[in-house]
Amino acid sequence: MNVTVSVTTFLAAGIEVIEMVAIVVAVGATRSWRAALAGAGGGLLVLVALITALGTALRNVPLQPIRLVVGALLLVFGLQWLRKGVLRVAAQGWAIGQGEEHVDDSDVPPDRFDWTGFVLSFKGVSLEGLEIAVIVVAVGGAAGALGSAIVGAAAAVVVLAAVGAATYRLIARIPRRALQLFVGALLSAFGTFWAAQGVGVAWPGNDLALVWFVVLYAATGMALLHLVRGWRLPAAPTGTAPVPEEIR
Amino acid sequence: MIVVRWIRAFVDFWIDFIVGDDWTVAATVLVALLATWGLHRAGLPAWWLLPAAVIGIATVSLRRATTRAGRPTPPR
Numbered sequence: 001m002n003v004t005v006s007v008t009t010f011l012a013a014g015i016e017v018i019e020m021v022a023i024v025v026a027v028g029a030t031r032s033w034r035a036a037l038a039g040a041g042g043g044l045l046v047l048v049a050l051i052t053a054l055g056t057a058l059r060n061v062p063l064q065p066i067r068l069v070v071g072a073l074l075l076v077f078g079l080q081w082l083r084k085g086v087l088r089v090a091a092q093g094w095a096i097g098q099g100e101e102h103v104d105d106s107d108v109p110p111d112r113f114d115w116t117g118f119v120l121s122f123k124g125v126s127l128e129g130l131e132i133a134v135i136v137v138a139v140g141g142a143a144g145a146l147g148s149a150i151v152g153a154a155a156a157v158v159v160l161a162a163v164g165a166a167t168y169r170l171i172a173r174i175p176r177r178a179l180q181l182f183v184g185a186l187l188s189a190f191g192t193f194w195a196a197q198g199v200g201v202a203w204p205g206n207d208l209a210l211v212w213f214v215v216l217y218a219a220t221g222m223a224l225l226h227l228v229r230g231w232r233l234p235a236a237p238t239g240t241a242p243v244p245e246e247i248r
Numbered sequence: 249m250i251v252v253r254w255i256r257a258f259v260d261f262w263i264d265f266i267v268g269d270d271w272t273v274a275a276t277v278l279v280a281l282l283a284t285w286g287l288h289r290a291g292l293p294a295w296w297l298l299p300a301a302v303i304g305i306a307t308v309s310l311r312r313a314t315t316r317a318g319r320p321t322p323p324r
Binding site: 068072073075076077079080082083084086087115116119188192195196199200201202203204213216217220224227228231 | 261264265266268269270273274277278281284285288289294295298299302303305306307309310311313314315
């Protein structure tokens with residue numbers, strides 16, 4: 001057992017696992033836990049199949065086009081949610097939907113499986129999982145200690161997934177409108193980060209740029225909320241802003 | 249017949265996923281990604297373009313949605 005390789009893989013894979021868990025918890029809390037967990041399970045299955053089929057050849061899998069496609073889709077969807085979240089909070093306030101486990105608006109069909117939530121979770125888990133597999137193969141292969149690298153990555157997945165499972169109840173207490181706005185910012189941040197990496201851009205600060213994007217887009221959402229309330233005031237006769245049809 | 253319905257539902261799902269309520273958001277992201285790629289290929293700093301486009305299109309799209317909401321309903 002090579003402890004240095006295990007710790008290195010734990011830390012490197014840990015960053016990817018945090019991203020993976022953040023997406024699954026965000027999708028579960030705002031859309032449907034069933035779809036989020038099914039998407040995560042589907043992503044893990046695809047990953048196991050890929051690892052079984054490719055083995056150490058995983059090092060040669062081109063991550064750039066995968067990052068571009070997944071990033072662009074997450075960005076487009078995240079922006080729609082950020083926009084919708086701002087419009088809803090501006091029209092109806094923060095508190096609506098507090099503590100809801102299931103969502104009863106037009107975003108998530110109440111009587112059907114939520115395929116959108118499934119796809120979001122599936123993409124996040126399969127891309128991050130692929131990156132973890134590449135880290136394991138690269139670090140473990142280079143040091144000749146593949147077993148130690150697998151132990152480190154597996155520990156990161158177990159520990160951080162447990163943290164995600166422990167925090168989801170706290171997240172479910174956040175009002176749904178607020179959550180939608182901030183999950184929109186979160187998905188847009190992931191999308192921006194990966195899509196630009198997919199076209200070859202190297203971010204200043206590397207992975208730390210992702211944190212800055214989450215902060216930047218959340219702050220932008222708050223600023224836009226303030227602006228939208230201002231834009232609506234002249235048309236609101238009694239202090240209640242008119243609601244766009246698309247968010248009713 | 250079932251296969252056609254299934255394909256149609258599949259296509260509708262992706263259109264709704266990508267286009268959503270405002271098609272200009274997806275179009276702007278596409279153009280911004282192409283421009284980022286172009287700047288990167290030309291050896292110019294490109295990292296700033298996509299976040300700037302994201303903030304810009306979010307503002308424009310919200311402004312448009314708010315204007316639509318504030319417009320008086322035509323009499324029936």
